Amino acid sequence: MDGKKIFRIGFIGMGTVGQGVWKHLWRDRDIMQRRFGAEYELAKACVRDINKKRDIEITRQQMTGDPYSVVNDPSIDIVCELMGGTDKALELTLAALKQGKVVVSANKAVICKHGAQIFETAQKYGGKYFFEASVAGGIPIIKVLREGLVANRFSLIYGILNGTCNYILTRMERENAPYEAIVEDARRLGYVEADESLDLDGWDAAHKISILAYLAHGVWANPEKDMLVSGIRGVKLEDMHWASENDARIKLVAAARRTGNSLFVSVYPALLPMADVVANVNDVYNAVALSGDVVGRTVHIGRGAGQDATASAVIADIADAIKSLAVSAPCSLSVAKDSNLHLASLEEVSGEFYLRMEVKDEAGVLAQVASLLAGENISIELLQQKKHGVEGRVWLLLTTHECTEASINRACKKLEDSEIIFGKPFVLRIFKGL
Amino acid sequence: MDGKKIFRIGFIGMGTVGQGVWKHLWRDRDIMQRRFGAEYELAKACVRDINKKRDIEITRQQMTGDPYSVVNDPSIDIVCELMGGTDKALELTLAALKQGKVVVSANKAVICKHGAQIFETAQKYGGKYFFEASVAGGIPIIKVLREGLVANRFSLIYGILNGTCNYILTRMERENAPYEAIVEDARRLGYVEADESLDLDGWDAAHKISILAYLAHGVWANPEKDMLVSGIRGVKLEDMHWASENDARIKLVAAARRTGNSLFVSVYPALLPMADVVANVNDVYNAVALSGDVVGRTVHIGRGAGQDATASAVIADIADAIKSLAVSAPCSLSVAKDSNLHLASLEEVSGEFYLRMEVKDEAGVLAQVASLLAGENISIELLQQKKHGVEGRVWLLLTTHECTEASINRACKKLEDSEIIFGKPFVLRIFKGL
Numbered sequence: 001m002d003g004k005k006i007f008r009i010g011f012i013g014m015g016t017v018g019q020g021v022w023k024h025l026w027r028d029r030d031i032m033q034r035r036f037g038a039e040y041e042l043a044k045a046c047v048r049d050i051n052k053k054r055d056i057e058i059t060r061q062q063m064t065g066d067p068y069s070v071v072n073d074p075s076i077d078i079v080c081e082l083m084g085g086t087d088k089a090l091e092l093t094l095a096a097l098k099q100g101k102v103v104v105s106a107n108k109a110v111i112c113k114h115g116a117q118i119f120e121t122a123q124k125y126g127g128k129y130f131f132e133a134s135v136a137g138g139i140p141i142i143k144v145l146r147e148g149l150v151a152n153r154f155s156l157i158y159g160i161l162n163g164t165c166n167y168i169l170t171r172m173e174r175e176n177a178p179y180e181a182i183v184e185d186a187r188r189l190g191y192v193e194a195d196e197s198l199d200l201d202g203w204d205a206a207h208k209i210s211i212l213a214y215l216a217h218g219v220w221a222n223p224e225k226d227m228l229v230s231g232i233r234g235v236k237l238e239d240m241h242w243a244s245e246n247d248a249r250i251k252l253v254a255a256a257r258r259t260g261n262s263l264f265v266s267v268y269p270a271l272l273p274m275a276d277v278v279a280n281v282n283d284v285y286n287a288v289a290l291s292g293d294v295v296g297r298t299v300h301i302g303r304g305a306g307q308d309a310t311a312s313a314v315i316a317d318i319a320d321a322i323k324s325l326a327v328s329a330p331c332s333l334s335v336a337k338d339s340n341l342h343l344a345s346l347e348e349v350s351g352e353f354y355l356r357m358e359v360k361d362e363a364g365v366l367a368q369v370a371s372l373l374a375g376e377n378i379s380i381e382l383l384q385q386k387k388h389g390v391e392g393r394v395w396l397l398l399t400t401h402e403c404t405e406a407s408i409n410r411a412c413k414k415l416e417d418s419e420i421i422f423g424k425p426f427v428l429r430i431f432k433g434l
Numbered sequence: 435m436d437g438k439k440i441f442r443i444g445f446i447g448m449g450t451v452g453q454g455v456w457k458h459l460w461r462d463r464d465i466m467q468r469r470f471g472a473e474y475e476l477a478k479a480c481v482r483d484i485n486k487k488r489d490i491e492i493t494r495q496q497m498t499g500d501p502y503s504v505v506n507d508p509s510i511d512i513v514c515e516l517m518g519g520t521d522k523a524l525e526l527t528l529a530a531l532k533q534g535k536v537v538v539s540a541n542k543a544v545i546c547k548h549g550a551q552i553f554e555t556a557q558k559y560g561g562k563y564f565f566e567a568s569v570a571g572g573i574p575i576i577k578v579l580r581e582g583l584v585a586n587r588f589s590l591i592y593g594i595l596n597g598t599c600n601y602i603l604t605r606m607e608r609e610n611a612p613y614e615a616i617v618e619d620a621r622r623l624g625y626v627e628a629d630e631s632l633d634l635d636g637w638d639a640a641h642k643i644s645i646l647a648y649l650a651h652g653v654w655a656n657p658e659k660d661m662l663v664s665g666i667r668g669v670k671l672e673d674m675h676w677a678s679e680n681d682a683r684i685k686l687v688a689a690a691r692r693t694g695n696s697l698f699v700s701v702y703p704a705l706l707p708m709a710d711v712v713a714n715v716n717d718v719y720n721a722v723a724l725s726g727d728v729v730g731r732t733v734h735i736g737r738g739a740g741q742d743a744t745a746s747a748v749i750a751d752i753a754d755a756i757k758s759l760a761v762s763a764p765c766s767l768s769v770a771k772d773s774n775l776h777l778a779s780l781e782e783v784s785g786e787f788y789l790r791m792e793v794k795d796e797a798g799v800l801a802q803v804a805s806l807l808a809g810e811n812i813s814i815e816l817l818q819q820k821k822h823g824v825e826g827r828v829w830l831l832l833t834t835h836e837c838t839e840a841s842i843n844r845a846c847k848k849l850e851d852s853e854i855i856f857g858k859p860f861v862l863r864i865f866k867g868l
Contacts, residue, residue: 139732217775277711295746296740315585342695348696397672426668431704
């Protein structure tokens, strides 16, 4: 940071996503600026109601009711279009791009409907358009497809692109509960869009797969005219039962499949074999599987919607926007080191463990093992004694409750030194993900 | 393409990966150039033996035995270091970076050992260093972590980073076969590195998680000094049985877990609960799960090694390298349209289907359904008649063999118009991934 350009960011729309982006850019400003390699300012936000109470740090002076006071402000470099809808959003997007600004958008509907015009305008006027948040929320699938897998042609792209439908299908299966009851619950939880058809009839997923298909193949498929689009209304428990009897799961699958020079873009409820990792993606999670001609198959899983997941994608676009605007792009190697951080010692790290050991088949051996572990404050959770192929020996298998790495090390050393064991105990850690 | 700069690419090392990169850059030159937004030339390759027969299109003039004739050639912009090893690779990398060149590397060992020096040299001399292929092969995890999820701090990064170990563990479980037999098979198939300890004792995975931990936290963990590293030797079928009885699977898990200001970087065989999608990643596939403070959890799965998967990552780096070198960065919206491509009609698209319908509980109904389907050339694979709650009705559930979307549409229309059915048939497609 050497007193150079400060990038000014404007917002159109301060709903859930807008507030999420504002919140993180405000709260984590220091670390974000270090990562972006540049300073930024949250300049202005166009909101529907200035007087509404919001959970973010925003002043009255930063708010406006007029989107053009954001779009036409020459000091604003980056416009985040987070208002939704198509007509007005298009108008404002084009106006910003014509001024050579960067527009960051989460608006899949406007891209699907007017993408060709938006991209053409950006190209013509030197504006830039970033839209990572429009597909699959927090999964950076557009970056993966366009940059990380740039070497590939994609014969098949498919996945779960609507978290609401996935949530409904997951709960129907898990609770053996009918569609209507779960939809009602999802509505109550605010998971279903105001225009329900977007979620339940597959149109939202259709917008998203249409964008991915365009990025992979350069052809726009219109959901109404060119695609097969069918939602999850009508899925019954009878279908769920059939699926589970046939080792499959019902998912709303969005797909773009290319066969020779023919491209089929679709959204429909489908039976996915359980062996497909995508079938194991449940609740509000999204998944995208890509079959590239060089890389083979990759799968990417994450939250498809929600304030924070979508904000994560919008912020990634803002970082790319700043990089593309900075005269000297920030060095891609600057990693923000946290000066407080230290590498953990084994005394600090704890977990649960599995131990297997070959012990003498004698009275008292089990008691010795147990007391030795207890001496290190290790308590046993499960224990099994198993037949060993060799006479006079048995396998002892056990898992522990939480203890430190250091105490397991000491216990294993003591076991190894004892008379009762052959060789060393074999240790597996029981890994706790998130 | 307007006769501007042609980017010249040099190679050091023409083993499996080098040949893969060369092959794809040569074969798909037109489409790659369109995607990169710039032209390139495969300038020179340093090989060990010029006379060796290779499966790629390379002339004698393009080959050299002297790596410095690549590194010091002022016309070469991008040096792909694909030779492996640490000392010589470091020397050549530094020499290239000192000339302000871009170095693209797949060499996890040299990064893990000398990353600090390499990055410092790049920064000092204006060189650039890209290393997507060094971790998790075809999965663009470095780009995902640094760019796509730039908004996040990562409390936990973990996954399967060594395909060879995953292959061995998968086969042990699937075939209920002991470690030694499967390792022997893996050796025969060429899956195990010449220095076996890199794979089997966890050092290869340690190099990779060390790189990810650095990118996320800015601290280098030395595998020998700062990490817990333990490989898969010693895993026995007894452990596999315990795992499956406890709804878990054994994986070699590499992890960087941050708790407050303490960072623990490790590689060890662990029990992963089956509910974790990472436990379902088998064979030579890799997986990386990231827990970000904004995005939540994302998981990325793909091939971790092999000629083509690694080439995919190297080529992505070359594309980024060209973007970073181009005076005017190529517009990020140029999507290469394939002029031959058309959107498929429903007559072209075929698949297998599941139909559920509510029909009259009468003699002859089944025969009518069957003959109506046969009339559209649809043959039945499975069929089940199920009790319906309403008197005089039954559920008919069936799946078909492959037929076209158009024929299913016609059949459903005819069923709907028939006397035997209540309402419409409900259709699920049986989705075939790859």
